[in-house]
Amino acid sequence: MSMLSERNTEGLEILYDNYSSALYGVIHRIVQNDEMAEDVLQETFLKIWNNFAQYDPGKGRLFTWMVNIARNMAIDKVRSKEFSQNQKNRDIADSVSFVDFDNQATFNPETIGIKEMVRKLEPEYKQIIDLLFFGGYTQSEAAEKLNIPLGTVKTRSRAAIMKLRREFDNVRT
Amino acid sequence: MDVKEYISSGVLELYAMGALPPSEMKEVENVCASHPEVAAELGRVQDGLNNYASAHARNPRPEVRAALMEKIGKRGKVLQMRSPHELTYKYLIAACIASLIISTFASVFFYQKWSEAEDRYVAVVNEKNVMAQNLNLVKYDYDKVNHDISVMRDPAMTTITLKATDSTKYYMAHVFWNKYTRQTFIDIADLPLPPEGKQYQLWALVGGQPVDAGVFDMTAEGNMHRVKQVLQAEVWAVTLEPRGGSISPTMDQMYLISKS
Numbered sequence: 001m002s003m004l005s006e007r008n009t010e011g012l013e014i015l016y017d018n019y020s021s022a023l024y025g026v027i028h029r030i031v032q033n034d035e036m037a038e039d040v041l042q043e044t045f046l047k048i049w050n051n052f053a054q055y056d057p058g059k060g061r062l063f064t065w066m067v068n069i070a071r072n073m074a075i076d077k078v079r080s081k082e083f084s085q086n087q088k089n090r091d092i093a094d095s096v097s098f099v100d101f102d103n104q105a106t107f108n109p110e111t112i113g114i115k116e117m118v119r120k121l122e123p124e125y126k127q128i129i130d131l132l133f134f135g136g137y138t139q140s141e142a143a144e145k146l147n148i149p150l151g152t153v154k155t156r157s158r159a160a161i162m163k164l165r166r167e168f169d170n171v172r173t
Numbered sequence: 174m175d176v177k178e179y180i181s182s183g184v185l186e187l188y189a190m191g192a193l194p195p196s197e198m199k200e201v202e203n204v205c206a207s208h209p210e211v212a213a214e215l216g217r218v219q220d221g222l223n224n225y226a227s228a229h230a231r232n233p234r235p236e237v238r239a240a241l242m243e244k245i246g247k248r249g250k251v252l253q254m255r256s257p258h259e260l261t262y263k264y265l266i267a268a269c270i271a272s273l274i275i276s277t278f279a280s281v282f283f284y285q286k287w288s289e290a291e292d293r294y295v296a297v298v299n300e301k302n303v304m305a306q307n308l309n310l311v312k313y314d315y316d317k318v319n320h321d322i323s324v325m326r327d328p329a330m331t332t333i334t335l336k337a338t339d340s341t342k343y344y345m346a347h348v349f350w351n352k353y354t355r356q357t358f359i360d361i362a363d364l365p366l367p368p369e370g371k372q373y374q375l376w377a378l379v380g381g382q383p384v385d386a387g388v389f390d391m392t393a394e395g396n397m398h399r400v401k402q403v404l405q406a407e408v409w410a411v412t413l414e415p416r417g418g419s420i421s422p423t424m425d426q427m428y429l430i431s432k433s
Contacts, residue, residue, distance in 0.1 A: 025229030158183030
């Protein structure tokens with residue numbers, strides 16, 4: 001981290017080697033295209049490199065900060081004109097629901113167990129996280145999309161993540 | 174505020190997934206700042222989401238890493254180029270080149286000046302040598318004249334004036350004769366130049382008998398000529414004779430004669 005603050009490129013290399021797979025996974029999940037996902041991954045690391053001074057360790061984990069950058073850039077990319085021209089016939093929410101974990105090209109051995117667990121997640125929980133977290137939907141947009149009350153979006157989010165947490169704890173122990 | 178209720182409302186989950194409008198996000202941050210247990214719960218929610226995000230991990234092609242590092246590396250180099258240390262060297266090199274150019278021009282300029290000065294110096298030295306030669310010539314002439322004057326000033330020196338035998342002409346010469354040393358000089362005041370192959374000859378007449386006193390030329394160097402020593406003379410005469418002189422004078426070619 002001190003390497004990154006001093007703008008030492010070695011620091012960025014270490015950061016890339018540790019987190020590129022996770023960030024690329026999130027980005028790919030959102031943009032659904034290898035080439036575009038690679039572009040966004042590069043832009044994400046450039047942004048991390050240039051804005052590293054803005055990261056505040058007191059506010060949360062580095063990974064959370066980086067995932068949010070990757071996620072926002074990927075969602076921006078999906079919403080950009082360029083993308084909508086390429087993907088005229090596909091709605092973002094539909095594209096999100098296309099996700100199929102079995103089709104992933106490479107697996108990180110450490111996360112195979114986690115993938116198994118994610119597959120066990122109830123469809124409604126998976127759907128709410130996909131819309132909000134990967135789709136960039138707001139609470140009210142999700143409520144409209146799923147045709148459920150605003151408060152339900154909130155409680156379902158809570159339940160979904162509680163379930164995730166429990167499952168992850170089980171995997172670990 | 175009921176912390177438990179706040180935590181179970183699901184707002185932290187929405188916050189963690191970025192699904193809240195900015196105003197509500199600010200509110201969550203404020204609550205977290207004042208309630209450590211809420212902040213801790215948010216951390217756990219984020220960890221859960223992070224795990225979920227990690228579950229999607231897949232490896233990008235290695236080319237992406239190389240391209241990224243190249244981009245970053247280029248920026249690093251640009252930053253280095255701007256470092257003051259390197260700038261100092263750049264200025265130093267620029268200053269060196271500038272002074273090299275200036276000194277080269279100065280060298281050419283001063284070489285030309287030096288060449289001109291050298292040429293003028295050679296000219297002055299030549300002029301000096303010519304003047305020294307002239308001075309030597311003048312000194313030689315001066316010494317000669319001085320000697321002539323000293324000869325003439327000798328109290329033992331007798332001056333005899335010779336005039337034209339033809340009374341219509343103004344020919345004239347003076348003979349200087351030292352009665353002790355017998356040294357004899359003739360100084361031409363006015364005589365026509367002798368024709369080719371001819372020379373004037375001085376005669377000393379003793380008891381009516383002519384004695385050869387030597388021949389002399391009419392040269393540009395002066396009209397004073399040293400001739401032969403003469404023991405004694407009553408009358409002096411000058412005749413025009415073939416070059417080299419004659420044993421006896423040609424009387425009808427007598428130009429000058431002194432009064433007895």
